[in-house]
Amino acid sequence: MKIDKNQLLRFTTAGSVDDGKSTLIGRLLYDSKSIFEDQLAAVGNSSKQKGIEGVDLAMFTDGLKDEREQGITIDVAYRYFTTPKRKFIIADTPGHIQYTRNMVTGASTANAAVVLIDARHGVIEQTKRHTFIASLLNIPHIIVCINKMDLMDYSEDTFNSIVEQFEEFSSKLLIKDVRYIPISALNGDNVVNRSENMSWFQGSPMLHELETLHISSDINKIDARFPVQTVLRPQRKGFEDYRGYAGRIASGIYRIGDEIAVLPSGFTSKINSINAGEKEVEEAFAPMSVAMTLEDDIDISRGDMIVKVNNQPELSQEFDVMLCWLNNSPVKPRTKYSIMHTSNEQKAVIKDIVYKMDVNTFKRNEADKDLKMNDIARVKLKTSHRLMLDSYRDNRITGSIILVDESTKETVAAGMIV
Amino acid sequence: MSTYYLNYLEELESEAIFILREVWAQFQNPVILFSGGKDSILVTHLAKKAFHPAKIPFALMHVDTGHNFPEAIQFRDDIVEKLGVKLIVGSVQKSIDTGRVAEERGKNATRNALQITTLLDTIEEHKIDCAIGGGRRDEEKARAKERFFSHRDEFGQWDPKNQRPELWNLLNGKYFEGEHFRAFPISNWTEMDVWNYLAKENIEIPSLYLAHEREVVKRNGSWIPNSDHLILEPREEILTKRIRFRTLGDITITGGIESDADTMEKIVEEVSTMRETERGNRSDDKRSETAMEDRKKDGYF
Numbered sequence: 130m131k132i133d134k135n136q137l138l139r140f141t142t143a144g145s146v147d148d149g150k151s152t153l154i155g156r157l158l159y160d161s162k163s164i165f166e167d168q169l170a171a172v173g174n175s176s177k178q179k180g181i182e183g184v185d186l187a188m189f190t191d192g193l194k195d196e197r198e199q200g201i202t203i204d205v206a207y208r209y210f211t212t213p214k215r216k217f218i219i220a221d222t223p224g225h226i227q228y229t230r231n232m233v234t235g236a237s238t239a240n241a242a243v244v245l246i247d248a249r250h251g252v253i254e255q256t257k258r259h260t261f262i263a264s265l266l267n268i269p270h271i272i273v274c275i276n277k278m279d280l281m282d283y284s285e286d287t288f289n290s291i292v293e294q295f296e297e298f299s300s301k302l303l304i305k306d307v308r309y310i311p312i313s314a315l316n317g318d319n320v321v322n323r324s325e326n327m328s329w330f331q332g333s334p335m336l337h338e339l340e341t342l343h344i345s346s347d348i349n350k351i352d353a354r355f356p357v358q359t360v361l362r363p364q365r366k367g368f369e370d371y372r373g374y375a376g377r378i379a380s381g382i383y384r385i386g387d388e389i390a391v392l393p394s395g396f397t398s399k400i401n402s403i404n405a406g407e408k409e410v411e412e413a414f415a416p417m418s419v420a421m422t423l424e425d426d427i428d429i430s431r432g433d434m435i436v437k438v439n440n441q442p443e444l445s446q447e448f449d450v451m452l453c454w455l456n457n458s459p460v461k462p463r464t465k466y467s468i469m470h471t472s473n474e475q476k477a478v479i480k481d482i483v484y485k486m487d488v489n490t491f492k493r494n495e496a497d498k499d500l501k502m503n504d505i506a507r508v509k510l511k512t513s514h515r516l517m518l519d520s521y522r523d524n525r526i527t528g529s530i531i532l533v534d535e536s537t538k539e540t541v542a543a544g545m546i547v
Numbered sequence: 548m549s550t551y552y553l554n555y556l557e558e559l560e561s562e563a564i565f566i567l568r569e570v571w572a573q574f575q576n577p578v579i580l581f582s583g584g585k586d587s588i589l590v591t592h593l594a595k596k597a598f599h600p601a602k603i604p605f606a607l608m609h610v611d612t613g614h615n616f617p618e619a620i621q622f623r624d625d626i627v628e629k630l631g632v633k634l635i636v637g638s639v640q641k642s643i644d645t646g647r648v649a650e651e652r653g654k655n656a657t658r659n660a661l662q663i664t665t666l667l668d669t670i671e672e673h674k675i676d677c678a679i680g681g682g683r684r685d686e687e688k689a690r691a692k693e694r695f696f697s698h699r700d701e702f703g704q705w706d707p708k709n710q711r712p713e714l715w716n717l718l719n720g721k722y723f724e725g726e727h728f729r730a731f732p733i734s735n736w737t738e739m740d741v742w743n744y745l746a747k748e749n750i751e752i753p754s755l756y757l758a759h760e761r762e763v764v765k766r767n768g769s770w771i772p773n774s775d776h777l778i779l780e781p782r783e784e785i786l787t788k789r790i791r792f793r794t795l796g797d798i799t800i801t802g803g804i805e806s807d808a809d810t811m812e813k814i815v816e817e818v819s820t821m822r823e824t825e826r827g828n829r830s831d832d833k834r835s836e837t838a839m840e841d842r843k844k845d846g847y848f
Binding site for chain 1: 549550551552553554555557558559560561562564565568569571572596597598599600601602684685688691692707708710711712713714715716717719721722723734735737739740
C-alpha cells in the first residue's frame with residue numbers, strides 16, 4: 130500500500146447506546162474490512178448467547194467487563210481503521226451528561242466530530258450538548274449523521290427538517306464546517322457505500338467525507354511556537370559542544386537561519402541546525418518532533434519557548450480560560466493548583482468564576498460559583514510566573530492548559546485560553 | 548515545492564518521540580520494557596531518534612520467563628551492546644525459587660501470569676518510576692482504554708475506571724512515593740503500522756518473524772514450536788513446517804503461522820491480507836473474554 134501522502138484523521142463520536150453510535154462504528158469497521166475473523170467469531174458467539182440473529186455490530190466496540198455487563202461506554206475507547214486513502218483514529222466517547230469530561234477528552238485532539246441524531250427524535254438536548262462541546266474544543270469539522278433513516282421511510286422531508294433544526298441552534302456557536310448525511314447504520318446506507326434508498330441525497334457517504342476532508346490546514350502553520358521539552362547534551366566524542374533543544378513544534382514553520390526569541394527571557398539568536406531524528410533538515414513544521422541548535426549560547430531549559438522574533442505570544446500571569454471540571458471532588462477555593470501549559474509548569478489559583486455555562490441551553494449563569502465534575506465555566510486564573518499564551522481559537526496546543534491537584538496528583542480540570 | 552503536512556507514519560513517529568521525551572523529562576528513573584519482540588524493538592528505535600545525538604537515556608528491562616526463544620535472547624544482548632545501555636533482567640525462575648510465586652500446574656500451565664510478580668518486584672527493587680512498554684490500543688479491548696501515561700498504584704495495579712483524563716498533549720506524570728507509571732508511546736499504532744515502519748526504516752528484527760523451516764506441534768489450533776520446555780501430549784507429533792511468528796512471547800504458548808514470508812516486504816504484504824488478529828495465536832489471551840483486562844488490573848504489561 131502507498132502511504133507517502135496518506136494522512137491521519139482523528140475523529141470523535143459522541144452519542145448514547147440508543148442513537149446507534151456503536152452500530153455506526155461497528156458498521157464502519159465491518160464495511161471497511163477492519164474486523165478480523167477471530168473478532169467476528171467472538172462477537173458472533175456473544176450475539177448468539179444474547180439471542181440476537183446474525184452479528185450485533187454494536188458489540189465490536191464493547192470494552193471492559195462492566196461496560197459489557199451494563200451495555201454502556203464508561204471511558205474513552207480508541208478504535209483504528211485504515212482505508213487506501215487515510216488512517217483513522219476514532220475516539221469513542223459516551224454521550225450522557227455525566228460523561229461530558231470524556232467527551233471533552235476525546236474532542237481535544239480531534240480533526241472532526243461525528244454528531245449522531247436519531248431521525249425519529251430530531252435535535253434533542255444531547256445533540257446540542259455534543260455540538261457545543263465540539264465548538265468549544267474548536268474541532269475544525271463537524272459531520273452530522275441523521276441515523277435510522279430506515280425507520281422514517283428514508284424521507285427527504287424528515288432529513289430537511291432536522292437539518293433546519295440543527296442550523297437554527299448551531300448558528301449561535303462558532304463552527305467552521307458542517308456537513309449533513311442521512312444514514313442507516315444498521316443497514317449500511319450512506320456509511321461506507323452510497324444508499325440506494327435515498328437517491329434524493331446528492332452528497333457523499335460518510336466514509337468518503339472522512340477520506341476527503343481538507344485537514345492539512347487544521348494545524349496552525351502561521352505562528353511559530355516551539356516549546357522546549359528537554360535539552361540534549363550528548364557528552365560524547367564529536368558532540369562535545371552540542372546543545373540541542375528538543376521538542377515537538379506546536380505550530381508554524383522553522384528554518385535554519387531564522388531569527389528567534391527565547392521566552393520568557395527574551396534573548397534572541399538564530400537557528401543553527403535542525404535535526405529530525407538522525408537526519409539534518411533545512412526546515413521543520415508542526416507537528417514534527419525535532420531538536421534545534423542555536424548560534425548563541427543561551428541558557429534555555431524545559432518550559433521555555435522558542436518563537437520567531439516578529440511573531441510572539443502574549444506573556445501574562447492573569448488570563449481567562451473556559452474551564453471544564455473533570456474531577457469527582459469540586460473546585461476548592463483558594464487552592465494552589467499546578468498548571469501545565471505546553472512543557473511549562475507553574476502554580477495557579479482560580480481568582481474568580483465569571484459565569485457557568487449551561488451546556489444544554491447555552492445560557493450563562495453568573496450567580497452560581499460552584500464548580501463540579503462536568504461543569505464548564507469561564508474563570509479568571511492567576512499564575513505564579515508569566516506564561517506564553519495564545520488564544521485557544523488560534524492555537525489548540527499553546528492555548529490549552531490542565532490543572533493538577535497536588536494533594537491527589539490528579540488532573541482536575543482542562544482549560545481553553547480565551 | 549515542499550508540502551507542509553506529515554503522512555500518518557511520520558505523525559505517529561513524531562507523537563511517539565514526543566512521549567518518550569516527556570517520559571525522560573518527567574520521571575527520575577524510567578526504563579524500556581524490552582522483550583525482544585517487534586514492538587519493544589520499535590520503541591527502542593524511536594528512543595534512539597528521540598535523543599540523537601545523545602545516547603538512549605533509558606535502561607532496557609527484560610522480564611525473563613526462562614521459557615525464551617534463544618534467538619530473542621541473543622537479539623536482546625546484541626542490541627544492549629550496540630546501544631551501550633544498561634540491561635536489567637527480572638527472572639521469573641528466581642521468583643519461583645525464592646517462593647514469591649508458584650509454578651502453574653495442569654496441561655495448559657504457563658509462566659505468563661507469573662511475570663506480573665517478577666515485573667513488579669523488579670520495578671520496586673530498582674526504584675523504577677516509569678516503565679515504557681510497547682503496548683498498542685489495537686491489540687486488545689482492555690488495551691483500547693489505555694492512556695499514554697498510565698498510573699499504577701503502590702500495589703502496581705491499574706484502575707481502568709479511574710484513569711486520569713488525557714487532553715491535547717498535556718501528560719500528567721505526577722505520583723506519590725511507591726507508585727509508578729507505565730508509558731505507551733506507540734499506543735496509536737496498529738500491527739500494520741508497525742510492520743510498515745519497520746520495513747521503511749530497515750530495522751533489524753529477530754529472524755523468528757521471518758518464515759523458516761521449523762519444528763512445531765499442533766496444539767489448540769496453533770503451531771507451537773519445539774523446545775526444551777515442550778512436553779508432548781499423547782497423539783501429538785513433531786512436524787517440520789515453514790513457519791513464522793507474528794508475536795514473540797513465552798515459547799511454550801506462542802503459536803506460529805504457516806507462511807512463505809521470508810522478507811520484510813513479504814511480511815508487510817502478508818499482514819495486510821491477514822484475517823486474524825496477531826494475538827489470536829497467543830493462548831494467554833484465549834483463556835477468557837477478560838483475560839487481558841484481569842491481568843492488566845493486577846499489574847501486567
